[in-house]
Amino acid sequence: MTAPAGPDVTAVFDPALPWQKARSVALRPEPFGALVYHFGNRKLSFLKSRTLVAVVEALADHPSAEATLVACGVPETQRPAYVKALADLARSQMIEERTSVPPTTRTLAAGPCTEAV
Amino acid sequence: MTAVLPSRPQRPTGGRLVDQFEYGLDAPICLTWELTYACNLACVHCLSSSGRRDPRELSTAEAEAVIDELQRMQVFYVNVGGGEPTVRPDFWHLLDYAIGHDVGVKFSTNGVKLDKTRAAQLAATDYVDVQISLDGATAEVNDRVRGTGSFATATRALENLAEAGMKDFKVSVVVTRENAGQLDEFKALTDRYGAQLRITRLRPSGRGADVWDELHPTQAQQRELYSWLLANGEQVLTGDSFFHLSAFGEALPGLNLCGAGRVVCLIDPVGDVYACPFAIHENFLAGNVRDEGGFQRVWQQSELFADLRSPQTGGACTKCAHFDACRGGCMAAKFFTGLPLDGPDPECVQGYGETALAARDAATVKPKSHLDHSHTGPVRGQPTLLGIPAIPSKICDESPLAGLDLR
Ligand code: SF4
Ligand code: SF4
Numbered sequence: 001m002t003a004p005a006g007p008d009v010t011a012v013f014d015p016a017l018p019w020q021k022a023r024s025v026a027l028r029p030e031p032f033g034a035l036v037y038h039f040g041n042r043k044l045s046f047l048k049s050r051t052l053v054a055v056v057e058a059l060a061d062h063p064s065a066e067a068t069l070v071a072c073g074v075p076e077t078q079r080p081a082y083v084k085a086l087a088d089l090a091r092s093q094m095i096e097e098r099t100s101v102p103p104t105t106r107t108l109a110a111g112p113c114t115e116a117v
Numbered sequence: 118m119t120a121v122l123p124s125r126p127q128r129p130t131g132g133r134l135v136d137q138f139e140y141g142l143d144a145p146i147c148l149t150w151e152l153t154y155a156c157n158l159a160c161v162h163c164l165s166s167s168g169r170r171d172p173r174e175l176s177t178a179e180a181e182a183v184i185d186e187l188q189r190m191q192v193f194y195v196n197v198g199g200g201e202p203t204v205r206p207d208f209w210h211l212l213d214y215a216i217g218h219d220v221g222v223k224f225s226t227n228g229v230k231l232d233k234t235r236a237a238q239l240a241a242t243d244y245v246d247v248q249i250s251l252d253g254a255t256a257e258v259n260d261r262v263r264g265t266g267s268f269a270t271a272t273r274a275l276e277n278l279a280e281a282g283m284k285d286f287k288v289s290v291v292v293t294r295e296n297a298g299q300l301d302e303f304k305a306l307t308d309r310y311g312a313q314l315r316i317t318r319l320r321p322s323g324r325g326a327d328v329w330d331e332l333h334p335t336q337a338q339q340r341e342l343y344s345w346l347l348a349n350g351e352q353v354l355t356g357d358s359f360f361h362l363s364a365f366g367e368a369l370p371g372l373n374l375c376g377a378g379r380v381v382c383l384i385d386p387v388g389d390v391y392a393c394p395f396a397i398h399e400n401f402l403a404g405n406v407r408d409e410g411g412f413q414r415v416w417q418q419s420e421l422f423a424d425l426r427s428p429q430t431g432g433a434c435t436k437c438a439h440f441d442a443c444r445g446g447c448m449a450a451k452f453f454t455g456l457p458l459d460g461p462d463p464e465c466v467q468g469y470g471e472t473a474l475a476a477r478d479a480a481t482v483k484p485k486s487h488l489d490h491s492h493t494g495p496v497r498g499q500p501t502l503l504g505i506p507a508i509p510s511k512i513c514d515e516s517p518l519a520g521l522d523l524r
Binding site for chain 1: 128130131134137140142143144146191193194219221244246
C-alpha cells in the first residue's frame, strides 16, 4: 500500500523551491509516460504523460518546480494538476528537495524543456 | 497517404493506467522467473508441476546473461520461484549477481535451505525479499496439501528469519477450500514472526488442475474472503490476484486486470517465455531467451504477446455490469477449466462461471500442459490430500533432498 494520503500535502511540497528527481530513483520510459522505481523503498509508481516525464527529468535544471513547468511549456490551466502530481511524487519520495541551487549561469542557460515529444 | 488499416487497436493517449496497461509495456512490471523444476516437495496444487530438474535448464552463464538483459531493460525486480529455487547450487550466486546488476529479487521458497546462516545472510542483503510458502495455518491443514513435515520446515525458516532480524519477509498462502477459514489465524501467525501476510488465488494450473474441483473456495468462502479483504486489505498483500471478487461490489485496491503478456510474464527454467506463470501451455508460449534477440525480442515482438495486448471487446463478460471491475477474471483459470477465454471466470462471483462449467459438454477436453516434471516415484512426506498414504520419513534420513537428482 502506498503512504496514507495526508492532508498536509502542500507542507511537503513547495513548488517555489528547487527540486530534483530523487537520487535513488530510476525512470523507465513507457509509451504512455514512464515507470518510476525507487531503489531505496522499492516503491513503484507511474508518470502518466510524457510531459510529466519531461518535467521530472528537468526539475534539476531549474530554480524551482514552478519554473520547470513554465520551461516545459505546461499550459497555465494545467499547472495545478501538475503541481498535484509533483506533490504526490514528493510524498512518495520519488522527487526530493534540492539543497544546492545550480549556479546562476547554469540556471540561465537552462532553456526550454527539450524532452517533451 | 495510403490508409493502411491497423490490424490491431491503437493505444489511446492519456486515460486510466489500467487502460494503458492493456496495451502492454516496453518491459514487464512483474516478471516471474522459475529457476528450476526441481523441488524437494510434491505439493498437490503446484502451478508448474515441478519435482524433477530438467536437463535443459539454463546454465549459470545463461542465467547471468538474462540478468544482464533485465538490467538493460530496466526490469527493477523479479519474482524468483520454481520448483524450489534454493536447491539450485548457484542460487546464492545468482541472487548476488542480480542485486549487483540493479535487479532486485523477491523469491519464494518452502524454506528447506533457510538455516540460521542463510537467514543471517539474507538479513544483511538489500534488495532481497523472501516469501515462505504455507498453505495452512496449522500443520494438519498445510501438510495435507504440501506434504508431511512441510509446516515444520516453513516455520523453522520463519523463526530463523525473525531471529536474524530480517525485515519485511512474507508468508505466502494460496487460499483453498481447506484454509479459507483460517485467514485470521494466518494473520496471527504472520504477526508472530513480524512478517507480512500475502494471500493469492488458487488456479487450475499445473497439478492444480487435478485438485481444483475439490480445493477451490466455495462461493460462500469467496464472499467471506471478499469481506475479509475489504476489512484487512491494507495490511495484506494479494498480488492483485483476487480482482474477480471486485464484481461483488466495491473494487478491491490494486490493478484490476489480467496482466498476462501485457505487464506480466514467466521465464521458465529452460528459458521458455510464457504469458503468465499460471499459463505453462504451448498456447501461451511466446519464445525462448536463448533465441536470437533474447528476452527483449520475445517480450517486445512476439506475435502472441501482441495479440494479448488489446482490450477485450467481445464475449459475454463485456455485457456484464461488473465488467469494468472484474474484466472477466483470470485467463489461465478459464483456459485450464476448458472455458472460453472471452467468457466468465470459472469462479465468477455472479455465478455465471458455475453455469458455464455445468454447460461444458461431455466432449470438452480440458487443455493440458505439455510439460510435467512431477516426481515419478513416491516422495518423502507425500501430501495426503489425494488419499495416497504418506511415506513415513525415516528418523535417520538427514537430508530432505535425499534421493533427488539435483545436479
Ligand atoms: S492469466 Fe490469471 S494469473 Fe495470469 S495474469 Fe491473467 S489473471 Fe493473473
Ligand atoms: S460475468 Fe464476467 S465480468 Fe461479470 S462478474 Fe462474471 S466473470 Fe466478471
